[in-house]
Amino acid sequence: MEALRAALAALAGMLCLLAVCGLGCASQETAPEKETVHLLVKVPRTSHDVVFDESITQIDQVISKMADEFQAAYGEHPVDIEIEVFEQNQYDSAIVDAFDTDRSPDVLYGDYFNMSTYIHSGRVVPLNDAVSEAVRADVHGYLWDMSSLGDKVYMMPYLVRQNVLAYNKDLFRQAGLESYIEEGAIQSWSRKEWTHILDTLAARLPESTYPMMMYAGSSQGDTHIMTLLRSAGSDFFDETGHFNLSTPEGIAALRWIQEGNAKGWFPPHSENLEIEDCSSLFREGQLAIYMINNASIGRYGDTIGLVNFPGPDEDGCATTFISGFEVFDNGDALKMEVAKDFLAFVYGNQELMSYSAGTLPASKAVAAEYGNQILAYELFAANRDNVVDFTGSNPDTRAVREVFYKEMHELLMGNITPEEAAANIDALCNEAIDDGVATSVLHE
Numbered sequence: 288m289e290a291l292r293a294a295l296a297a298l299a300g301m302l303c304l305l306a307v308c309g310l311g312c313a314s315q316e317t318a319p320e321k322e323t324v325h326l327l328v329k330v331p332r333t334s335h336d337v338v339f340d341e342s343i344t345q346i347d348q349v350i351s352k353m354a355d356e357f358q359a360a361y362g363e364h365p366v367d368i369e370i371e372v373f374e375q376n377q378y379d380s381a382i383v384d385a386f387d388t389d390r391s392p393d394v395l396y397g398d399y400f401n402m403s404t405y406i407h408s409g410r411v412v413p414l415n416d417a418v419s420e421a422v423r424a425d426v427h428g429y430l431w432d433m434s435s436l437g438d439k440v441y442m443m444p445y446l447v448r449q450n451v452l453a454y455n456k457d458l459f460r461q462a463g464l465e466s467y468i469e470e471g472a473i474q475s476w477s478r479k480e481w482t483h484i485l486d487t488l489a490a491r492l493p494e495s496t497y498p499m500m501m502y503a504g505s506s507q508g509d510t511h512i513m514t515l516l517r518s519a520g521s522d523f524f525d526e527t528g529h530f531n532l533s534t535p536e537g538i539a540a541l542r543w544i545q546e547g548n549a550k551g552w553f554p555p556h557s558e559n560l561e562i563e564d565c566s567s568l569f570r571e572g573q574l575a576i577y578m579i580n581n582a583s584i585g586r587y588g589d590t591i592g593l594v595n596f597p598g599p600d601e602d603g604c605a606t607t608f609i610s611g612f613e614v615f616d617n618g619d620a621l622k623m624e625v626a627k628d629f630l631a632f633v634y635g636n637q638e639l640m641s642y643s644a645g646t647l648p649a650s651k652a653v654a655a656e657y658g659n660q661i662l663a664y665e666l667f668a669a670n671r672d673n674v675v676d677f678t679g680s681n682p683d684t685r686a687v688r689e690v691f692y693k694e695m696h697e698l699l700m701g702n703i704t705p706e707e708a709a710a711n712i713d714a715l716c717n718e719a720i721d722d723g724v725a726t727s728v729l730h731e
């Protein structure tokens with residue numbers, strides 16, 4: 288009996304030793320595996336070039352690379368990142384219509400003027416805790432200003448496109464306008480010069496070839512038409528960020544467009560055209576002047592010259608489109624935190640940030656390293672002082688755009704006067720702005 292007790296005691300000691308060594312014990316449970324976090328990242332179909340990687344042609348390829356590297360490096364949880372590409376004209380169907388479903392985005396990449404509306408839904412979370420001091424210092428300050436409300440950052444800027452106008456040099460030469468062609472510059476012309484140029488083009492261009500873009504068939508591209516309404520000196524917005532075209536300058540710009548339409552400055556029936564119609568005409572050499580940005584000039588080679596939009600002063604004006612990331616709160620705190628960790632990882636990784644080097648990078652470090660390889664980088668960087676704000680403090684840009692183009696359509700049809708157009712645009716767009724303010728909810 289004593290021998291049996293001794294054997295049992297020895298066995299118990301051995302089992303305890305095994306437990307201490309982590310080799311198992313009947314009472315010890317294996318630690319559960321951490322759950323896999325699934326993130327849905329949505330991105331509009333967008334062309335994108337990178338100066339050091341010719342295989343990149345779309346921005347979603349860059350975001351896929353970001354996702355792959357984050358999934359491999361992240362140690363807090365296993366992560367599965369799904370990337371969904373949608374068409375540029377389907378923001379609301381891809382985002383708003385997906386709210387409260389399993390297809391609601393956790394992260395959205397896109398253009399700020401399209402994405403800003405969602406901030407006021409209360410679903411876009413502040414990203415201050417994902418922005419390190421080093422990242423804040425690296426990204427241009429004016430981009431943080433445009434991506435924030437108050438002291439809260441709601442979007443992480445990744446890259447910038449600056450919009451100016453391009454003119455077809457051959458068509459200018461055909462019309463006897465060689466003296467206006469300048470190489471290696473973003474030019475600016477006075478309103479008197481603009482009027483002379485457009486009148487000359489209308490009189491001398493071949494049949495089925497037209498001086499300048501104009502369209503009002505939908506809201507697509509309407510921000511460029513808004514920019515043209517600064518041509519007589521209008522600031523477009525008042526000090527509160529509301530539309531303010533019912534001024535002598537605003538009315539004069541509307542009259543300039545309406546009279547120009549009658550003089551043949553624009554393609555026929557421009558009130559029914561889309562921006563893509565004008566893009567096609569420009570590509571085919573049937574339009575002398577069209578909108579362009581620093582990311583798209585490469586496709587035209589030496590066939591075009593650059594000029595600012597006619598604006599309030601002699602330097603003219605340009606616009607800036609910021610693209611970057613937002614994070615949504617879909618009711619899952621873990622997903623939200625992992626999504627913010629994803630952005631912190633990207634912005635802390637110089638290699639991933641360098642994939643913005645094809646347009647104007649938000650990162651100063653990337654611009655310093657690759658600026659001399661980015662087409663016309665110095666030209667557009669030097670033109671930054673001429674950039675104007677085309678959104679104001681508008682909490683619902685998309686609602687405003689659904690109003691604006693319809694009034695331009697009526698102006699081009701000749702159904703309303705410039706005075707009536709100014710009054711209608713101010714009243715209807717400001718009503719949309721005020722409705723947006725009244726219904727705005729910000730995530731805290």
